[in-house]
Each structure stands twice: as structure tokens, then as C-alpha cells.
Amino acid sequence: MTARIGVVTFPGTLDDQDSLRAVRVAGAEPVSLWHRDKDLHQVDAVILAGGFSYGDYLRAGAISRFSPVMETIIEQAKAGMPVLGICNGFQILTEAHLLPGAMLQNNHLHFICRDQKLRVENAETAWTSDYSAGQEISVPLKNMDGRYVADERVLDELEAEGRVAFRYVDVNPNGSLRDIAGITNAAGNVVGLMPHPEHAVEPLIGTGRTDGLGFFTSIIKKLVNA
């Protein structure tokens, strides 16, 4: 069985092609999904890719969150379908309240584009099982609105439940509270992060390493063994 993994294109999405490619490189069947189409075309998992959907108007992810495809994705994610939100996809997941907290403009007000070291804190989610807890990886980071915020109660809850999935190492590039680079929902099927694993799946591009490939091999193993 080959896993079918969908990647949504919204107006202004930039990284859908790289995400589709990463899915293919990892060995699954990539499926393009369109924001106006509620039908998920029998995919087993969905990736919300990076970019600037709707130009980040109002707030990053705020308009995409109400698109027809998101109606189905929100419903299916709550029923257990794996969803990965990368960068703008992470912003959409917080706006949709599938993940707690919110994303705000980087604290230094500059766009960032750099290789970023992360620590995988939770290697038990649907998207991280091919990593080990505590493993450090390096993948590209590029964003304007990357500052993760949530109130203290939510932050404490995330920490206590092991739901901080990724933390920035060496440098906090955007003022995210508690160095949080990505989080998971309680069930471990919905994961969001600011950095871009899909840009680091082949040695020729990205950081020159394939540190991001584990996201895609993790989900394929989960789906094929399901």
C-alpha cells in the first residue's frame, strides 16, 4: 500500500511544490489539494505548506482558515487524520484552533531566512517517530510572523504534556515564548512548526543535509503500518 498525502494550495501558498516533492522523495504518493475544494480525494494525511496565503491579510492564516478545504480538514483532524502545518500552515492551524496559541510578527521585526537548529522534543507524534527525543536537526527557517505566543497556563500545559514538539537551539530567532518552534495536539496527529523540513530532504538543496526527511518517512510508516 502506498500512502496518499495531500498538500493544500491556497492563493499565496509558496511551498506546496517542495512539499509535494518531499512526499514523493520519501516514497508516498503526493496529491495536490485546492483550497476551494472540500473533497480531500481519499488522502491519508494532509500537509498545509508554507507561504503567504491571502497575503497574510488580517492575520497570517486568518482567511485561509475559513476556506472550504479547511472545513473538511478541521473535521478530519479532530477525527484523527494526521495534519502537518509548516510555517504558514502552522499559522493556519493555530487560527483554526486545532493547535493552541497564536503566531505574531518576529520580535525584531525583520524577515528571517537562515538554517536553524532545532531539538526534537517529542518523537512520538505521527510526524516525528523517525527521530529520537532530544535529537538535533538543522532545517531552513524563513518567516515574518514566527513568534509563538500563548498564555502561561497553556504553555505550562504544553510542557507538562510533552506537547512542545520542537524547540529552537542556540538562538531564538523570533522571540517565541520558551523557544518553541513547533507543537503537537494531545493526540499527536496534528503537528505545526515554523521551520521548513520540506526544504531539507535532499543533499543538493536546503541545508545540504536531509534532516527534514524524517517528517515524511515518519508519517509514511505510520500510515502503512496502520
Add this chain to the structure above:
Amino acid sequence: MARVVVDVMLKPEILDPQGQAVQRALPRLGFEGIADVRQGKRFELEVEGPVDDAALGRIHEMAETFLANTVIEDFTVKVEKAEESK
């Protein structure tokens, strides 16, 4: 037509680096005495029909679900002008 204004502000505990950048620029421009600046958003809604409790209720719902993200922002709704019906 009546205008309803929705003001959206970051919650007080949320860092506002844009507001800080504005505040820091002020002395250089000769504007002294401003201790703090916080930047928000203002939405001006031109409402068709009467601005009654039902209409304001819908606008409140719109602000809460869409115009503001209540995880990080607070909002206020006020009726700015109500022209006499002709």
C-alpha cells in the same frame, strides 16, 4: 447607513514590537513625553439596515471569530454614526 467601528488591540501582556519601534522613533522626531505606544487595528463597517441588537450581536460574533484572534487580541464594538432614515 450606520457605521460600526471595531477596534482590535493586542492584549496588554502580549509584546508589541511595532508599537515599541514607533515609540523609540518619537524622540528622534522631536516628539517627547510619550512613554509607550501600542499599535492596533480599526475596522469601519458600513451597515445596511438598522443597527439593532441583532445586528450588533452578529457584528460581535464577526469580531470574535474573524476580525480579532481572541487568543492574543481584545476588541471593542461601537456605533459611530447613525444617519436619520430618509
